[in-house]
Amino acid sequence: MALLVATRVKHYFGGLCAVADFNLELQSGELVGVIGPNGAGKTTIFNLITGVYRASEGSIRLRDIELVGKTPHQITALRVGRTFQNIRLFRDLSVLDNVRIAHYAQVRYSPLEALLHLGRYRREEERIIENSRRLLSIFKLEHLAGETAKNLPYGSQRRLEIARALAIDPELLLLDEPAAGMNPNEIDQLMEFIQWIRREFQLTILLIEHQMKLVMGICERIKVLDFGETLAEGPPEAIQNDPKVLEAYLGEGPVG
Amino acid sequence: MKTMRNAGWEWLMAQRWLLPVLIAVGFVLAFAIPEYNLLNKYVQLVMMYVGINIILTVSLNLVNGYMGEFSLAHAGFMAVGAYTAALLTQKVLPVAAYPGLFPLAVLAGGLMAALLGLIVAVPSFKVRGDYLAIITLAFLMIVKSVIENIDYIGGPRGIPGIKRLTTLPWVFFWTVVSIWVVRNFVYSKYGRGVLSIREDEIASDLMSVNTRRVKFLAFMVSSFFAGIAGALFAHLLQFISPRVFDIIKTTDVLIMVYLGGIASIAGSIIGATVYTVLLELLRPSTVAAMLGWLPAVVFDPLNEYFIRHLGVWRMVIMPLALVLVMIFAPRGIMGLREFRWFIPRRDLDAHRRPTVHGGSHGAARSH
Amino acid sequence: MSEGIVYWLQQALNALQLGSIYALIALGYTMVYGILTMINFAHGDVFMIGAFFCFLAAVYLGLPFVPTLLLTMLGAALVGVMIERLAYKPLRHAPRVSAIITALGIGIFLENFTLALAPYPKNIPPLLENVTWDLGGVSLSSLQVIIIFLSLGLMFVLDYVVHRTPVGIAMRAISWDKTFVPLMGVPLDLIISVTFAIGAGLAGAAGTMYGLAYPVIDPYMGIMVGWKAFISAVVGGIGNIRGAMIGAFILGGVEIMVTAFFPSTYRDFVAFTLLLLLIVVRPYGILGQPRTQKV
Ligand SMILES: Nc1ncnc2c1ncn2[C@@H]1O[C@H](COP(=O)(O)OP(=O)(O)OP(=O)(O)O)[C@@H](O)[C@H]1O
Ligand SMILES: [Mg+2]
Numbered sequence: 001m002a003l004l005v006a007t008r009v010k011h012y013f014g015g016l017c018a019v020a021d022f023n024l025e026l027q028s029g030e031l032v033g034v035i036g037p038n039g040a041g042k043t044t045i046f047n048l049i050t051g052v053y054r055a056s057e058g059s060i061r062l063r064d065i066e067l068v069g070k071t072p073h074q075i076t077a078l079r080v081g082r083t084f085q086n087i088r089l090f091r092d093l094s095v096l097d098n099v100r101i102a103h104y105a106q107v108r109y110s111p112l113e114a115l116l117h118l119g120r121y122r123r124e125e126e127r128i129i130e131n132s133r134r135l136l137s138i139f140k141l142e143h144l145a146g147e148t149a150k151n152l153p154y155g156s157q158r159r160l161e162i163a164r165a166l167a168i169d170p171e172l173l174l175l176d177e178p179a180a181g182m183n184p185n186e187i188d189q190l191m192e193f194i195q196w197i198r199r200e201f202q203l204t205i206l207l208i209e210h211q212m213k214l215v216m217g218i219c220e221r222i223k224v225l226d227f228g229e230t231l232a233e234g235p236p237e238a239i240q241n242d243p244k245v246l247e248a249y250l251g252e253g254p255v256g
Numbered sequence: 257m258k259t260m261r262n263a264g265w266e267w268l269m270a271q272r273w274l275l276p277v278l279i280a281v282g283f284v285l286a287f288a289i290p291e292y293n294l295l296n297k298y299v300q301l302v303m304m305y306v307g308i309n310i311i312l313t314v315s316l317n318l319v320n321g322y323m324g325e326f327s328l329a330h331a332g333f334m335a336v337g338a339y340t341a342a343l344l345t346q347k348v349l350p351v352a353a354y355p356g357l358f359p360l361a362v363l364a365g366g367l368m369a370a371l372l373g374l375i376v377a378v379p380s381f382k383v384r385g386d387y388l389a390i391i392t393l394a395f396l397m398i399v400k401s402v403i404e405n406i407d408y409i410g411g412p413r414g415i416p417g418i419k420r421l422t423t424l425p426w427v428f429f430w431t432v433v434s435i436w437v438v439r440n441f442v443y444s445k446y447g448r449g450v451l452s453i454r455e456d457e458i459a460s461d462l463m464s465v466n467t468r469r470v471k472f473l474a475f476m477v478s479s480f481f482a483g484i485a486g487a488l489f490a491h492l493l494q495f496i497s498p499r500v501f502d503i504i505k506t507t508d509v510l511i512m513v514y515l516g517g518i519a520s521i522a523g524s525i526i527g528a529t530v531y532t533v534l535l536e537l538l539r540p541s542t543v544a545a546m547l548g549w550l551p552a553v554v555f556d557p558l559n560e561y562f563i564r565h566l567g568v569w570r571m572v573i574m575p576l577a578l579v580l581v582m583i584f585a586p587r588g589i590m591g592l593r594e595f596r597w598f599i600p601r602r603d604l605d606a607h608r609r610p611t612v613h614g615g616s617h618g619a620a621r622s623h
Numbered sequence: 624m625s626e627g628i629v630y631w632l633q634q635a636l637n638a639l640q641l642g643s644i645y646a647l648i649a650l651g652y653t654m655v656y657g658i659l660t661m662i663n664f665a666h667g668d669v670f671m672i673g674a675f676f677c678f679l680a681a682v683y684l685g686l687p688f689v690p691t692l693l694l695t696m697l698g699a700a701l702v703g704v705m706i707e708r709l710a711y712k713p714l715r716h717a718p719r720v721s722a723i724i725t726a727l728g729i730g731i732f733l734e735n736f737t738l739a740l741a742p743y744p745k746n747i748p749p750l751l752e753n754v755t756w757d758l759g760g761v762s763l764s765s766l767q768v769i770i771i772f773l774s775l776g777l778m779f780v781l782d783y784v785v786h787r788t789p790v791g792i793a794m795r796a797i798s799w800d801k802t803f804v805p806l807m808g809v810p811l812d813l814i815i816s817v818t819f820a821i822g823a824g825l826a827g828a829a830g831t832m833y834g835l836a837y838p839v840i841d842p843y844m845g846i847m848v849g850w851k852a853f854i855s856a857v858v859g860g861i862g863n864i865r866g867a868m869i870g871a872f873i874l875g876g877v878e879i880m881v882t883a884f885f886p887s888t889y890r891d892f893v894a895f896t897l898l899l900l901l902i903v904v905r906p907y908g909i910l911g912q913p914r915t916q917k918v
Binding site for chain 2: 660661662710713714717718719720721723724725727728729730731732735736738739742846850853857886888889891892895896898899902903906
């Protein structure tokens with residue numbers, strides 16, 4: 001069964017049609033890339049899936065549950081994690097707290113238990129501290145647990161954002177330009193890393209990227225958007241040679 | 257969370273057993289001081305005001321500091337607590353025969369205020385910053401205006417002759433409870449939700465935080481304790497009227513919050529204490545006592561002037577102090593920092609670097 | 624004319640008078656918000672200072688109406704600029720709450736500072752000979768006419784300044800963008816100060832007229848009137864100059880209606896409830912534009 005199915009999704013900002021007739025079927029375990037020039041509507045699609053905006057038309061279903069009309073935290077609790085194009089960490093909070101916060105939906109204690117620090121409070125807190133530290137150690141951030149997020153170097157902030165998204169315990173992970181600002185060497189590492197976490201956490205990944213090397217290197221399927229319209233869709237080799245795609249990217253150099 | 261750096265201080269803060277001891281000693285003193293008149297009545301009164309102001313400051317800090325919203329409604333919640341409790345002790349509960357009923361009245365005041373806090377939380381779902389400030393201010397004005405228009409509760413004249421049931425032990429008790437509960441709340445998933453809302457509300461929602469629920473809870477806890485403080489205040493001042501709970505009262509609490517430091521329990525305690533004591537020191541009688549050594553030629557006219565005008569000048573100096581704090585120390589004395597005594601040990605340990613010999617409690621990092 | 628119509632005309636006239644005063648003050652809130660997206664909570668107290676300047680000029684300098692008005696506007700403008708330079712400018716890059724708190728603090732400071740210097744309410748002498756005409760049962764005083772027309776006149780001047788003069792264009796440009804517009808040679812600090820000066824000057828004019836209409840003035844008079852003006856600005860869509868004027872006349876009308884039907888103690892209740900409902904339903908006001916946040 002498909003994990004995520006988007007059918008005929010449209011979105012308008014005032015008169016501007018940011019997404020026109022978007023369709024996507026994402027199978028469990030797939031790694032799919034979304035590419036397209038600036039302003040093509042890629043980030044908007046992530047925002048529609050995660051409930052930041054409500055789609056003007058169409059339906060987005062996750063495991064047959066309709067997402068359109070749900071709030072972001074409801075959708076996130078259905079195990080959808082994401083990162084942001086411009087890093088959006090909780091800048092003044094500690095690295096550990098950034099990851100702990102994303103456990104919100106999984107922590108099971110009532111407000112009363114929280115106010116009195118009784119009942120399930122202790123066990124649950126210990127559980128999420130342990131899980132947070134585990135995630136931080138995977139991302140080589142454990143020694144920085146007490147550091148304020150904004151003091152981290154750029155690369156570590158990017159990693160922390162992915163760690164935070166994984167703290168949601170997602171089945172579907174949305175990565176918005178994870179390689180932005182990285183050098184070729186770092187991109188190679190990131191490619192390996194994405195494939196590793198995909199296996200390790202059994203993820204389905206949808207990723208937006210301008211770095212063709214990364215997209216062509218790891219995605220099984222690629223969707224090309226331009227002006228909110230789907231231009232082409234298919235495996236990397238087909239996309240690389242698609243004349244429509246080449247035209248859309250003219251001036252940005254050859255694809256690949 | 258950050259703690260303060262300084263070797264001696266570090267050592268002191270590491271002695272966590274001191275906190276319960278201090279609370280126990282505090283309780284004994286709270287009973288002993290009025291019983292054996294260890295301090296004069298005026299000092300006792302000031303101590304009670306300090307306690308009530310700590311409750312107000314800690315609770316407002318939850319919304320304005322930890323959550324980063326801007327609520328001006330605190331005096332309104334206080335009024336609701338004060339009126340509820342005062343009406344209960346004046347007209348319903350036979351407190352004269354059973355003084356043990358007083359805590360029930362105080363609790364009722366807190367619950368009533370919490371109920372209203374729920375209502376005020378609703379607009380905060382949609383708006384924040386300046387607009388939330390306006391909404392909460394409008395709420396304060398409406399509370400005042402409703403009270404003024406109900407004759408049964410005294411209208412604009414208020415309620416005189418309230419029994420003096422607030423005692424030092426009660427104030428101490430509620431101060432400890434408010435600090436404890438707010439601290440517990442802050443160090444829970446809801447408290448972290450509150451912090452994440454301050455940092456980035458949209459990201460918070462996208463990281464599965466139920467922001468509405470968190471806001472409901474934060475406003476409820478905050479207004480509950482404002483109501484408690486109001487109830488205690490009414491039974492100390494023995495007179496309440498709508499004018500007692502106007503925007504000036506909220507501003508007082510705001511000053512204490514921002515002077516002490518946002519998002520800090522220690523800051524709230526320091527801010528409330530410093531501000532209350534400073535205001536008292538600027539009273540004519542205190543100033544006169546301090547200047548008593550001056551020759552009569554100088555002292556008498558000065559004293560005369562102070563008796564007449566110092567009250568007003570206090571209110572000139574205080575807002576000016578607030579502005580200076582905002583310009584030169586916008587985060588207040590303890591902004592975003594905390595005494596380690598108030599941070600649960602589990603949280604402290606979790607933030608520590610992994611050590612080679614397995615965590616020893618001695619070598620704590622400075623933040 | 625029938626008694627009913629006379630009554631309503633009379634009320635409408637009163638609403639117009641109240642609305643003009645609210646409008647003059649509302650303009651200051653809206654202009655500062657437009658340019659700095661900051662609510663100048665001390666603005667109502669600048670209006671109060673204006674009324675006291677009017678008192679000083681009229682009683683101690685013995686000036687007639689026009690010089691009093693001009694001097695008051697000038698004095699209030701000076702106070703406005705001083706507040707901006709000393710208290711708000713250092714906080715331009717601080718978190719927004721810092722600015723809000725500072726503004727509240729300045730407001731309380733102005734109130735109590737005035738109280739310290741003038742402990743008792745003051746009486747503003749009648750600077751104008753007040754003639755009352757009877758128009759078929761509706762009584763119209765020359766004072767009302769002057770207040771309404773002077774306010775409208777000032778508003779038209781302002782509207783012209785903002786939309787047609789270089790200063791106004793610079794103001795609007797800066798309210799649009801504070802990073803790049805200054806790079807094109809628009810003097811940011813100067814324009815912000817001019818905005819404060821104009822807003823405070825108008826509040827000063829409002830203080831004078833209010834003082835003539837309701838001659839007993841006290842240091843706390845600015846709080847409620849200031850809030851009402853602020854509500855007007857929000858109703859019209861804060862940041863929008865024409866909206867502020869419309870909002871002020873709407874609020875003036877609503878308040879006069881309420882007092883016509885209910886005890887006057889309900890007036891504030893209704894005004895603030897109106898504000899609450901409006902913010903929840905249409906937070907950007909009548910003429911304002913909704914803003915969205917990009918993710
Ligand atoms: N909140 C918003 N309000 C109005 N317009 C918006 C909003 N968010 C995005 N847009 C517009 O929608 C279009 C698509 O934007 P989107 O951010 O999805 O592009 P993108 O494909 O992610 O581009 P980039 O590669 O630059 O990140 C753009 O024209 C953008 O200006
Ligand atoms: Mg994008």
